Amino acid sequence: MGNVTPMRHEAAPEVEELELDLLAEALFQRYGYDFRGHERTALRRKLRALLQQRSLRTLSALQGQVLHDPRAASAVLRALHVPSATMFDDAEEARLLRQASTACLSGAALPKVWLADCAGAEQAWTLAVLLAEQGLLARTELHCTVASDELLAEAQDHTIPLERLAEYQASYDRAGAAIGSTRLADYFHITGQRAVLLPQLRSRISWAQYNLVTDASFNEFNLIVCRRALPDFGPLLRQRVLQLFHASLAPFGLLALDRQFDENEALAAFYRPLLPMQPLYKRVA
Template structure:
């Protein structure tokens, strides 16, 4: 490892933790993004990778750059949030989305889907194609929320290289697709953009899972990509937020199974054994024990 790695190995763990706490506090006070209740191990990995990429030796140097250089702060916040997803990058997840949509959207008058902390257009466009193939998109609305205005701008102007469609074709087939991905896109000059008839059913919005309140009722909520980074307290807060936002008999897709002793466990029934996809079966949230 280079000099940066050597300097990090010589940093006392307690000093490194103090530097990390100060950096996270700076992100809250300066930019309003709170990572203090995220799991420490993956958070440190992301920050270390960012340091190596930028040639910074200490967390104090990262904080100094973040506070004084807009480009550095933007890059760090992007690195700490959910990384962008490729089109149909997870066929197993896409298959479960098909099943969840069948359970929760079929028969609903105006079905709404929330992709919480969406992993960019790759994830949102994947869902739109799935719903179009199922005949569910024409009267549905997908709400794709991201953490920052900058990520909103990225989504608004996003496109894929034409070659990516061919590269994703096999994953699309594994996810239950029957046609050609290119049929869902307008391609010009080597750039592929989802057809307007599909894009018109995706509403992009800035939303902070850590601080914002429930903003609508949804038939399907999916959040597999952000939750692994959340610590126990933050995770419980977000699960309660999803519960408050999900209609009775709606479907919830998570990153892992709900623990049997979780306060919300009795309100949900697994769609399939061993899969973290659930149908809500109770109208009211269970009452937490006092204290």
């Protein structure tokens, strides 16, 4: 077989927009995953990359596969959901979460944290290590939700190739490892060529399938983190999700977002920034 020629986007913009609407509707009606309120530019970027991977020319062709082949639907959902994180892959986020956990969890009796639309096991493990560094994890409940049963199973069964721990050590150092906690490997159990987070750390993590678009508030939290999924949400969906977080956040709890509140943000009056120029907010009303 010869080399695959890159897909040419020949559909007129108005036709591609209609195709995008129909594909989003098909995903919702056939599988219950609602991307209709997602930001269109992000959807088009992710789906065009998937078209090239699958050697397809149009979203209509992809829709036909989605409707009749669960494997194709799984590929689309994976492309549209939050990409999997690697440990300490975002040094800024790690530093922000370290400050957030110190500020709002230290004084709580039984603090609860929600990683909403979690980017897989390694984002959760990163936060677990940060909390363990500060002596907070043993009394903290870390609730991690993902959008599909497939992502849930992967997160629960996740392990890391042993050779990647060295790479992660460098990321850990860039994020500002706590004094006295300089070896990331100390937090892992190693079997053969695979590593997994220590049982005493994993036991503080609860995993669940949860749909930010349709599901209701399920608990009250001292810290809610949603930095990686929110950029893909359109304005109306973003407002719906922020209202959900507001209903789920304890008084004086912290909300870690992808960007700062807009000046005309309806919920902004209920929050105060914890740090200058950072999207980390304390609920004050």
